[in-house]
Amino acid sequence: MTELLKVNNLVTQFKTENGIVKAVSDVSYYLDELEIIGLVGESGCGKSVSQLSVMQLINAPGEITGGEVIFEGKDILKYAPHSPQMRAIRGARIAMIFQEPMTSLNPVLTIGQQLTEMLVLHLKMNAEAARKRAIELLGMVGIPAAEGRIDDYPHNFSGGMRQRVMIAMGLSCNPRILIADEPTTALDVTTQAQLLELMRDMVKHFRASLIIVTHNLGVVARYAKRIYIMYAGRIVESGTTKDIFSKPRHPYTIGLLKCIPRLDEEEGRKLVPIEGLPPNLINMPPTCAFLPRCSWKIDKCYKEPWPDITPVNDNHYIRCFVDTSDVNNEPKKQ
Amino acid sequence: MNQKNNNVILEVNDLKMYFPVMRGLLRRKVADIKAVDGVSFNLKKDETLGLVGESGCGKTTIGRCILGLYRATAGNILFQDKDIAKMPEKKLREMRREIALIFQDPYSSLDPRQNAGNIVGEPLKIHQMVMNRGEYKDRVEQLFRTVGLDPSMIDRFPHEFSGGQRQRIGVARALACDPSLIICDEPISALDVSIQAQIINLLEELQDGARELSYLFIAHDLSVVRHISDRVAVMYLGHIFEICKSRELYDKPLHPYTRALLSAIPIADPFVEETRERIILKGEVPSPLNPPSGCPFHPRCFMAVPECSQSVPTLKEVIPGHEVACIRV
Numbered sequence: 001m002t003e004l005l006k007v008n009n010l011v012t013q014f015k016t017e018n019g020i021v022k023a024v025s026d027v028s029y030y031l032d033e034l035e036i037i038g039l040v041g042e043s044g045c046g047k048s049v050s051q052l053s054v055m056q057l058i059n060a061p062g063e064i065t066g067g068e069v070i071f072e073g074k075d076i077l078k079y080a081p082h083s084p085q086m087r088a089i090r091g092a093r094i095a096m097i098f099q100e101p102m103t104s105l106n107p108v109l110t111i112g113q114q115l116t117e118m119l120v121l122h123l124k125m126n127a128e129a130a131r132k133r134a135i136e137l138l139g140m141v142g143i144p145a146a147e148g149r150i151d152d153y154p155h156n157f158s159g160g161m162r163q164r165v166m167i168a169m170g171l172s173c174n175p176r177i178l179i180a181d182e183p184t185t186a187l188d189v190t191t192q193a194q195l196l197e198l199m200r201d202m203v204k205h206f207r208a209s210l211i212i213v214t215h216n217l218g219v220v221a222r223y224a225k226r227i228y229i230m231y232a233g234r235i236v237e238s239g240t241t242k243d244i245f246s247k248p249r250h251p252y253t254i255g256l257l258k259c260i261p262r263l264d265e266e267e268g269r270k271l272v273p274i275e276g277l278p279p280n281l282i283n284m285p286p287t288c289a290f291l292p293r294c295s296w297k298i299d300k301c302y303k304e305p306w307p308d309i310t311p312v313n314d315n316h317y318i319r320c321f322v323d324t325s326d327v328n329n330e331p332k333k334q
Numbered sequence: 335m336n337q338k339n340n341n342v343i344l345e346v347n348d349l350k351m352y353f354p355v356m357r358g359l360l361r362r363k364v365a366d367i368k369a370v371d372g373v374s375f376n377l378k379k380d381e382t383l384g385l386v387g388e389s390g391c392g393k394t395t396i397g398r399c400i401l402g403l404y405r406a407t408a409g410n411i412l413f414q415d416k417d418i419a420k421m422p423e424k425k426l427r428e429m430r431r432e433i434a435l436i437f438q439d440p441y442s443s444l445d446p447r448q449n450a451g452n453i454v455g456e457p458l459k460i461h462q463m464v465m466n467r468g469e470y471k472d473r474v475e476q477l478f479r480t481v482g483l484d485p486s487m488i489d490r491f492p493h494e495f496s497g498g499q500r501q502r503i504g505v506a507r508a509l510a511c512d513p514s515l516i517i518c519d520e521p522i523s524a525l526d527v528s529i530q531a532q533i534i535n536l537l538e539e540l541q542d543g544a545r546e547l548s549y550l551f552i553a554h555d556l557s558v559v560r561h562i563s564d565r566v567a568v569m570y571l572g573h574i575f576e577i578c579k580s581r582e583l584y585d586k587p588l589h590p591y592t593r594a595l596l597s598a599i600p601i602a603d604p605f606v607e608e609t610r611e612r613i614i615l616k617g618e619v620p621s622p623l624n625p626p627s628g629c630p631f632h633p634r635c636f637m638a639v640p641e642c643s644q645s646v647p648t649l650k651e652v653i654p655g656h657e658v659a660c661i662r663v
Contacts, residue, residue, distance in 0.1 A: 042526040161618075189554065189595060190598045190615045191618060193598035193614055217602035218601055221602045223600075261534070261562075263560060263596065263601050264603075265560075271531040271535055271561070275532075
């Protein structure tokens with residue numbers, strides 16, 4: 001498969017009164033054609049900011065200070081955020097679906113106005129053709145009687161329906177990549193399942209690739225082929241979904257899998273929480289950011305800066321000094 | 335279930351909570367929102383009952399009825415053999431010493447202008463649980479230690495704590511009067527994944543350590559509910575569809591809605607996910623203002639037959655300890 005997107009050493013920082021917040025540090029990943037990947041992490045780990053950086057949607061005081069984003073062979077970070085080249089990519093070639101369908105649609109414009117705007121702008125359709133296409137798209141994402149609903153306002157739709165509209169908007173210009181940032185977090189469980197299935201079917205239909213940004217390990221286990229685990233602005237582990245779930249190697253990933261309740265777990269299973277708190281991203285020490293919470297730590301972790309991401313297997317990488325596959329290194333029970 | 339059992343701390347019988355909808359100049363009542371419509375269950379001593387369902391199913395309303403924050407439209411709520419639904423306000427206040435509440439959002443449920451010690455200690459003063467200042471201070475410090483907070487943080491204000499620590503303050507406040515029932519209303523859904531487990535474990539440890547403590551654990555996340563609960567009740571549009579032991583819920587779900595709900599929750603294991611049954615429901619949860627006739631689930635149900643729209647199914651014990659409300663089961 002050919003590589004569609006490659007992000008190399010992306011750095012995004014926010015300058016605040018209290019210091020520089022390193023939201024994204026040295027993030028690299030790739031995405032193949034027709035692939036679904038997952039970007040997993042807790043709130044504040046930089047997963048959303050890394051995606052907004054790809055789209056160049058970072059506003060002051062934020063700044064993309066380094067790295068490259070190679071899309072279809074060109075480094076799109078070289079384009080200015082408001083340049084015509086970037087505008088032709090943003091929304092059209094790389095589209096994004098945001099977490100809150102309530103706030104990401106404009107409440108004073110009808111669904112039709114918001115949907116046709118993109119078609120007219122990017123695909124140069126005339127008003128009539130755009131409207132026809134918009135109705136078609138709404139039908140495809142499962143909005144019943146789309147013709148009658150296209151002139152409704154967002155508040156006339158339920159949360160799930162609004163997210164369907166967002167999916168239709170995201171795919172309206174036949175993007176190569178769809179980035180879904182926590183696409184179903186604010187929704188009910190059965191609606192979540194509907195929308196995730198829909199999203200998977202739609203990207204297949206449109207022959208697009210999908211990046212799912214989420215904190216939900218179950219969602220990526222179900223849909224993603226490869227995953228990237230983020231912590232404190234960095235990718236700490238990456239690999240195929242099966243490798244990461246069956247042989248997690250980074251202490252953070254191991255900890256995460258031990259601390260979530262599973263629907264199919266044995267009775268009496270004890271959760272092992274990760275003690276402590278995620279770090280403050282201001283003035284981070286050069287050592288591993290997970291170190292204060294890590295139960296696998298060794299002396300080297302305190303002395304040397306956070307290691308580079310290194311392969312442990314084919315296509316399986318971690319950012320850690322400790323060989324967690326060796327039982328001798330296993331942390332002692334307190 | 336109807337037999338008198340000393341082991342039962344809370345018994346809810348045919349509870350109904352209707353909210354009137356007023357319209358027009360004269361504010362005439364035009365309809366009822368049937369938030370809870372005929373719910374019965376019981377809760378044993380030292381037991382955790384999970385109440386799970388999607389938003390608007392009435393799970394929080396049940397919790398509020400039990401606390402007497404809403405006066406139930408019909409039915410009774412027997413707590414230690416006294417009916418909360420018909421209790422006068424003064425008695426209710428006393429009773430609230432025995433029933434505590436942990437809220438969902440640790441950011442808005444703590445008064446930002448009071449320090450953590452006051453927040454935790456306030457119930458002690460209201461219910462006159464302590465005799466003097468020294469005893470008060472000791473008790474608050476002890477509560478802090480119980481929930482894993484350093485007593486030196488007593489003078490800090492809520493904004494100085496992290497989300498997980500704030501929820502610990504909420505738990506300490508709930509424990510202040512040594513209640514025998516705690517209603518946990520989505521206590522962890524506002525927290526980060528790695529912090530959730532800390533609070534779940536804390537709640538479990540408290541129950542193990544307490545003389546007598548029951549939880550009514552209200553949440554939408556079935557994996558969490560199943561983990562912490564002994565039994566689980568699945569709700570939909572004001573009705574309980576299924577009650578059973580947590581273990582049976584995953585192994586032997588009987589109600590079609592439960593099956594759909596389970597299959598909608600992805601398990602963090604790609605190997606399990608490959609072979610799992612996936613039931614994708616059509617449509618969305620209907621409005622409780624205008625619920626479908628008969629079984630409220632029938633328009634979305636993949637097992638529905640014409641009879642389903644005729645009458646509301648009641649809970650039947652299909653297997654010992656496993657009740658289901660469905661005519662197809």
